[in-house]
Amino acid sequence: MAEKKNFGSRKRFYNGYELARYRKWKGFKDSWVDFKEWLKEKKISGELLKADPVRAFKALTYYHWMAPYLGSGSMVDRTIDDAHGEALLIAHKYMQFLLKSNVEALIKILKSDERFGENEYSKKTVIFEQDASPILIGGFPNLQNAVEEPYFHILATANDQHAGHYFTDIIDSYGLPSDSCRNSSAICGVAIDDQLPYYGACLITSNAPCDSSVMNSSIVERRLKVPSIQGCTPMRWKDEDTREYAVAHVKEVIKFIEDCTGETFDWDAFFETVRQYNEETRIQHELWELAKSPYYPVPSVPNLLYRSFQLSFSSGLNKECAKIGREMLEICEKCVREKINVRPKTRYRTLVCGAPSSYYMHFSTWMYECWGVNTVAVLNNMSHHEFISEDDKEEALWGVAQLWEQAIMRRHLVGGYENLLEMFEEYERFNCDMIVFYDDITCKGSKSMTGMIQDIANERNIPLVWISHDLIDPRAIPRNEMRKQFNDFMFSVMNEKPLDESLLDFDDSKGW
Amino acid sequence: MRDLRYRVYFENLLEEVKNELVDKALEDGKLALGYSCYYIPEVLMNLDGCFSVRLRAPGVADTAIATYYMSEKTCMYSRSILELAIEGGYNFFSALLSTETCGMMHRSHEHFEMLDLVKEQNEKFFVSHVDAPFVTKDYAVKHYEKQLKKHVLDRLNEVYGVDVSDEALRKAIEKHNELCRIVTEIGNYRKLSNPPLTGYEFHLIELVSECCPHDLIMPYLKETLEELKTRVADKDPWYRVRVVLAGGENDDPDFTKLIEDSGAFVVADRYCFGSLPGREEIEIRDGETALNAIARHYIDTNECPRFMNPEKVHGRKQYLKKLAEDYNADGLIVQQMKFCEYWEYERMYCQQVMESDYGLPCMGIEKEYINTSTGQLRTRFQAFVEALELKKTERGEQHG
Incomplete structure (x- = not known):
């Protein structure tokens, strides 16, 4: 097959790669901001190696998932490629916050890792499995939390598209069919390949978001070899009668952490964390209000990552989270108030549903640049957004239970079909004129609703496009194939012409 | 027969x-x-x-x-x-x-x-x-x-x-228990070395007991039980090896027949729609209401891989081992419906640990609800039967 040659705006990239010969020219002011902020990001990434060089070096040579983080600068560039003016500043601020938080979390993991020697941190670490908010750790000021899974394959794959399939190949060769959720199976590959750090006082597993993640827990538990308690959050979370059971589970988790660590749950400290969490939630609600406006400046990918971080990693534990949120809010308010349009290419406002592909997190960036399709809302972000009681203990525990019940993806995939169909309400709420459904081919919860979703979209005359992807493995459905699906839809259904033809068909299969 | x-x-x-x-x-x-x-x-x-x-x-x-x-x-x-x-x-x-x-x-x-x-x-x-x-x-x-x-x-x-x-619940339990007793008694014939019942026949019996009104199917089940008491098995056992069939949904008796046609007698049915578990009698303990007893019973006996606590995770494998012992099985077949995420993991897990940790040879297969590729499956079953026979030969046991 003839090699595709880059041209136009892709010309600055090496053929087949995401590696650029030079940075994108965004005009004098924006390019200066971009370069300045890029330097800051490099500095933040460097912290990972600087904090404990010996452990960092050992980790780099041992852990397969570690090296991709060296490419985080490129990942940031990809996700903010479509940002200009205020949007550029927002995107950089979001990404710097996320980089900093992730670097801190990785440093925490490395320092606690007993594989590289005993240390004082490991026994102070409580591990939470995928999707379980660590908010309870707020009640244990002497402990730290670590969130299992995302760092080892999801974020690693976001940095380097080829990082995750190493682990899915392992679990496939172990006998698991590759139609099983790739997100859940990849962590099993990490576990079986002995790529999980040796750390932690205990593990809180999770039954979120789906059947697959229920099943992968026992494999992770078997490999981690620390005391564990199983997540058993109710599925029918809208049923009021599940409350007693859900709260009993939260109480049991608290007692379990107390027993494993010798610490006592501190309600005052916990309520302080809840207050912080509520502040983060309040900011998010205000941002959503602004997102209804055509002048909402936030690019979708940094926003998606930030919200995921807020729910699954921070939940009030990271003080910076609300601070950065407030700064974003101010910039957004200014743009809306002064009608500053920093997304001028916008031809369609779209709601994005379904799990985005880890290896193509920046698909929305491409949609905007190539077709002027601006992602203004992300259904996954509309996960738990209730406030938690700041003074009533029972109510607060119920709030924690709900936070787990309505974790990202779980919020819409379980508990009744109505939850997924909320996408149509969100579509109206955010004044969208298109829905892009990230069709993870291994996600049974959404796959088994395809006909109904399509029927409703047809009935309401809503343009809806399914973008099939594999979540972790770009060899199954490459990035260009995803783009092709969208191109076909835009040409044949929307009858549109691209804004930038050089972005229609190009090869980035070998890149990060 | x-x-x-x-x-x-x-x-x-x-x-x-x-x-x-x-x-x-x-x-x-x-x-x-x-x-x-x-x-x-x-x-x-x-x-x-x-x-x-x-x-x-x-x-x-x-x-x-x-x-x-x-x-x-x-x-x-x-x-x-x-x-x-x-x-x-x-x-x-x-x-x-x-x-x-x-x-x-x-x-x-x-x-x-x-x-x-x-x-x-x-x-x-x-x-x-x-x-x-x-x-x-x-x-x-x-x-x-x-x-x-x-x-x-x-x-x-x-x-x-x-x-x-x-x-009303107590009355329903009583009738349910009677059905369970009959089906269990029929199923127990599978424990014999030369049983007057095939796995296929039992699969039919278990399925009709689940898919037909209990009152109306009961007389036929009772008669079948009586018939089995006097049914004479062939002189020599017809099978080459005995297997436990475990896994997810399986309401297709022809699937059991396919395994048995390959020489493996399905002695125990631990799958969704099977009798193990499913046909255990419900016991109402002192101080319990009927509903208390039902809830406890169905949680205790449930062998679904969806349960996450270690007692159940390990208990499921121990249960399979116990079935193999009780029914004198030589091996285990774990079947899984394509795309069934619970049994994909459980099947993989069983394939990895049943032989090494429990000494029970295990084969895993993925199947469809309607099996069209029977030729391929038959070949795999035959290979498994041969492998089990070899193991028996190595142990100095007779076939069948």
Whole structure:
């Protein structure tokens, strides 16, 4: 097959790669901001190696998932490629916050890792499995939390598209069919390949978001070899009668952490964390209000990552989270108030549903640049957004239970079909004129609703496009194939012409 | 061996969901209650005036419409159920009692609501959803009991006026236990070295007991039990090895037949729709209400891989080992419906640990609801039988 040659705006990239010969020219002011902020990001990434060089070096040579983080600068560039003016500043601020938080979390993991020697941190670490908010750790000021899974394959794959399939190949060769959720199976590959750090006082597993993640827990538990308690959050979370059971589970988790660590749950400290969490939630609600406006400046990918971080990693534990949120809010308010349009290419406002592909997190960036399709809302972000009681203990525990019940993806995939169909309400709420459904081919919860979703979209005359992807493995459905699906839809259904033809068909299969 | 007197009759009953016994019960004014999963206790659907029908989709060869709704990347059992539902195959149902246990199966049940299926025939028809726990702690059992009351008993009482009193439940347990005793007694013949019963025949018997009204199938089961007491087995055992068949949904007796045609006698049926577990008697302990006992029983005996606590995770493997010992099995076959995420993991896990940790040779297979690639499966079963025979030879045991 003839090699595709880059041209136009892709010309600055090496053929087949995401590696650029030079940075994108965004005009004098924006390019200066971009370069300045890029330097800051490099500095933040460097912290990972600087904090404990010996452990960092050992980790780099041992852990397969570690090296991709060296490419985080490129990942940031990809996700903010479509940002200009205020949007550029927002995107950089979001990404710097996320980089900093992730670097801190990785440093925490490395320092606690007993594989590289005993240390004082490991026994102070409580591990939470995928999707379980660590908010309870707020009640244990002497402990730290670590969130299992995302760092080892999801974020690693976001940095380097080829990082995750190493682990899915392992679990496939172990006998698991590759139609099983790739997100859940990849962590099993990490576990079986002995790529999980040796750390932690205990593990809180999770039954979120789906059947697959229920099943992968026992494999992770078997490999981690620390005391564990199983997540058993109710599925029918809208049923009021599940409350007693859900709260009993939260109480049991608290007692379990107390027993494993010798610490006592501190309600005052916990309520302080809840207050912080509520502040983060309040900011998010205000941002959503602004997102209804055509002048909402936030690019979708940094926003998606930030919200995921807020729910699954921070939940009030990271003080910076609300601070950065407030700064974003101010910039957004200014743009809306002064009608500053920093997304001028916008031809369609779209709601994005379904799990985005880890290896193509920046698909929305491409949609905007190539077709002027601006992602203004992300259904996954509309996960738990209730406030938690700041003074009533029972109510607060119920709030924690709900936070787990309505974790990202779980919020819409379980508990009744109505939850997924909320996408149509969100579509109206955010004044969208298109829905892009990230069709993870291994996600049974959404796959088994395809006909109904399509029927409703047809009935309401809503343009809806399914973008099939594999979540972790770009060899199954490459990035260009995803783009092709969208191109076909835009040409044949929307009858549109691209804004930038050089972005229609190009090869980035070998890149990060 | 001579054929079982009712073998053909049982086969015919399983040809259709709405078979002649179901018709008879409907004529008698009884309510047909559909269900798919062990998490919905069968006994609750056999209260006075009701009978249970475990969801099967015999005869569904093409799932085109269901595939439109649920995509081709979902479990074919779930799609077949939906296909038959759209065709009107369950229009005689008064209710569908569902649990959000397996995601895809539950989604197919949700389509009954989304597409307003059955409602046209019976406007009182409802779908009810039970939240089933993932662990076996006391608070989980309590939660399960509460859910069963709210989503099964209270709904049946409110909509159809079914008597759901403790007394009515006790009566239902008594009748349920009688059925279990008979089926278990029949199943116990499989423990014999030269049994007067094949795994295929038992599969038929177990299925009719799940898919036909209990009152009406009971006389046939009793007669079959009597027949087995005098049924003479062939002089030499017909099989080469004995296996436990475990796994997910399996309501296809021809699948069991395929294994047995390859020389492996299916001595124990530990799969969804099987009798192990499923046909254990419910014991009401001192101080318990009937519903307490039912909830406890169905959590205790449940072997679904969805349970996450280590007692259950390891207990499931120990249970398989115990079955192999009790039924004198040489090996284990774990079957899994394509796309079934619970059994994909469990099957993989069993393949990795059953031989090394429990000394039980294990083969795992992935299958479809409607098996078309029988040739490939037969080859694999034959290879497994040969491997088991070799092991027996190495141990100095006789074949068969």
